[in-house]
Amino acid sequence: MKTISIIVPCFNEEETINIYYDAMTKLKEETNKFNFEYWFVDDGSKDRTYSILKELQKEHSDEVHFISFSRNFGKESALYAGLNEVTGDYTAVMDVDLQDPPEMLPEMFDMLEEGEYDCVGTARADRDGENKIISFFSNSFYKVINKMSQTKIIPGARDYRLMTKQMVDAIKSMTEYNRFSKGIFSWVGFKTKYLPYKNRERSAGSTSWNFWKLLKYAVTGIVDFSEGPLMFATWMGTIFSLTSIVAIIAIIIRKFVNPLSSVNGWASMVSLILLIGGIQLLCIGILGEYIGKIFLEVKKRPIYIVKDKK
Structure with a gap:
């Protein structure tokens, strides 16, 4: 069976790691289509994330790996660190809070196996349950950046996607310090198919994102990919x-x-x-x-x- 390398950024996610791993293990056993290689990236967490990852890696050393940063460098750095370590046939990027539906992976895998696409991404079809103000500004961001930039980003696009080795190598070649992954995924090209899904609540814990962090992230995207x-x-x-x-x-x-x-x-x-x-x-x-x-x-x-x- 082919192996999917999964990059999972973690920042203060002590409540969600084991829930996520159990859900992914259940999916693998039910589908029996692929094996997993996990790369959890502890982005300078202040809670028990690091110790939980060490315990999980010790129990499942055949498939679980982790990287721990010296401090918080941000999700973009965590994604890049994971990309530099993966060895699987395909590479997936997922959030540990299960807002990225694991059950979509088999369909994404099958589409890549057909050979027509280099990447299968996901996009939220709605923003149910999200703060209305954040939803408004998020929707406005996609409209603004797509008018100002030649690098087009699908509205509601998530980092959750499955990619071929060729696309992963292309992303790794972009060594810029200021990183905006949604733009980078689009800029490198390659044929991508987006699958819509309904918005989900976190499995546990609370998000570390707030309005100001999202605003700063949006400004980074506009400045990095538009003149x-x-x-x-x-x-x-x-x-x-x-x-x-x-x-x-x-x-x-x-x-x-x-x-x-x-x-x-x-x-x-x-x-x-x-x-x-x-x-x-x-x-x-x-x-x-x-x-x-x-x-x-x-x-x-x-x-x-x-x-x-x-």
């Missing part, structure tokens, strides 16, 4: 420069036509100055985001640091 914000800054600067030139010409003409005219509109002038000043600061902020990304890239720091691995 749109820079174009916005350029166009705003052009528009206000032309407007200023027109205004100066109008003032000069008015002065020649009516030398005695008084200059009125102090409040409107102050409002315009504040508006233009605000736009200038916004554009500087956009430039700062890109310069900050360049700063992190040129330092060539490691994407993650391993404390323990088995």
Whole structure:
């Protein structure tokens, strides 16, 4: 039987690890189609995640492996660390909280076996049970990034997917420090099929994601895969420069036509100055985001640091 390597990022997931492993073991026994090679990545957890993974690896050393980071480097680093270790025929990325339905794996496996696709991904068909505000901004993010970037991302797309070795090797070749996996999966190309599924609640515990982390993640995606914000800054600067030139010409003409005219509109002038000043600061902020990304890239720091691995 072929082997599926499964990358499972974990951050403070002591309540879900054993539940996840039991569910996956049951699936493997029921389908009898493939074997599993697990790569759990402890992303600097503060709870008992590390010790639970050590116990699980000791009990099931034939298929369970783990990587433990020296600190929290983020999910993107955890995914990349797992990709660098997998040896299976196919590679899957899954969340440990079972929000990614394990029962979809056999169908994904069969589709790759047919040879038509290089990757079978998943996308949520709805956001039932999710915070309405987060749902609104998530939907807005996909609309914005798909308009601004040539790298298209399927709305509701998840990291949960099954990939061939060729696609995994292509992703591993992208060694950038600032990582946005949804964009990277799309950018490398390869023929991908997306399967929809209904949103699920976590099996246990609570999510470490909040509105601000998701917002930061969205900004990372837009900056990493689009020059749109820079174009916005350029166009705003052009528009206000032309407007200023027109205004100066109008003032000069008015002065020649009516030398005695008084200059009125102090409040409107102050409002315009504040508006233009605000736009200038916004554009500087956009430039700062890109310069900050360049700063992190040129330092060539490691994407993650391993404390323990088995």
